[in-house]
Amino acid sequence: MKPTITSVAQALDLADARHWTRQPPKHPTARLNHLLLAQDIATLAARLFTHPETLTFWRQCDTTSLSDSQTRLIEREILRTWQTAIRHRAHRRILDHHGCVAVQIRARFTYTTHHGEHEDPRLHHLTEELPALHARALFEAQHQQAPEHHLRRILADGIAEAYFFRALPPDQQQAAVTISDLHHVRFHY
Known part of the structure; x- marks a missing residue:
């Protein structure tokens, strides 16, 4: 049984391990x-x-x-x-060649709109490809050793665009999505 990872930073590090040369x-x-x-x-x-x-x-x-x-x-x-240089090179290759950064997440989300905050009690099981902008931001934040809350914010924004708001036109995306309860996260790239 695979361990449950509840840290975005640790999940990124585990995904990076697939690119090590030694x-x-x-x-x-x-x-x-x-x-x-x-x-x-x-x-x-x-x-x-x-x-x-x-x-x-x-x-x-x-x-x-x-x-x-x-x-x-x-x-x-x-x-x-x-092997930080190897991981940075892998990240550049993925982003420069339109590679896929997929995330598998099991979490609860909170939505903030101009009407207030709404916490969704459902545990969502999602597998989505992050938009390139959010994948780049996530990698850059990881390179700068950003705190976990910052990584979660970027991931939540990417999940919001890739899953929650993908059917809405950009002018109707008025909600902000926050990960309120992270049960598991895993990246593959």
Whole structure:
């Protein structure tokens, strides 16, 4: 069974992994060495919810004391930072050659119109191709390490255009769509 992904950033990183030319290191010490080449120890410690001294200990001595959650955090960081040049090149190729950025999402949505806000209680299961403008914005935001709420905003706008408002003329698209409850998201490109 595939894991449920509720983070747009993590789903993008997993989709990017399909474009890697080499697999990342498997051993925790090698992973930490790679991560510390990509960022300073204080930044990495904050992202792994630990202290710089603990990272130094793990790197130099012993990774057997890593908990499952710490191992998953290191895995997440490897997915985020591995072969960034390769992923940027893949994104450019996809966008420049009118490639498809498909999203599979299971979520609840909120609609905001000039009449107020309406929360839809239904859990939507959608598979849509994002419009090129939104795919580009999503990739650019990911490259700039935008926060999750910003990525969700871009994704919601893309879903709105691709699914909710596709039958309406542009002058009648008066609602804003927000992802209010994200259960699963997956990208394929």
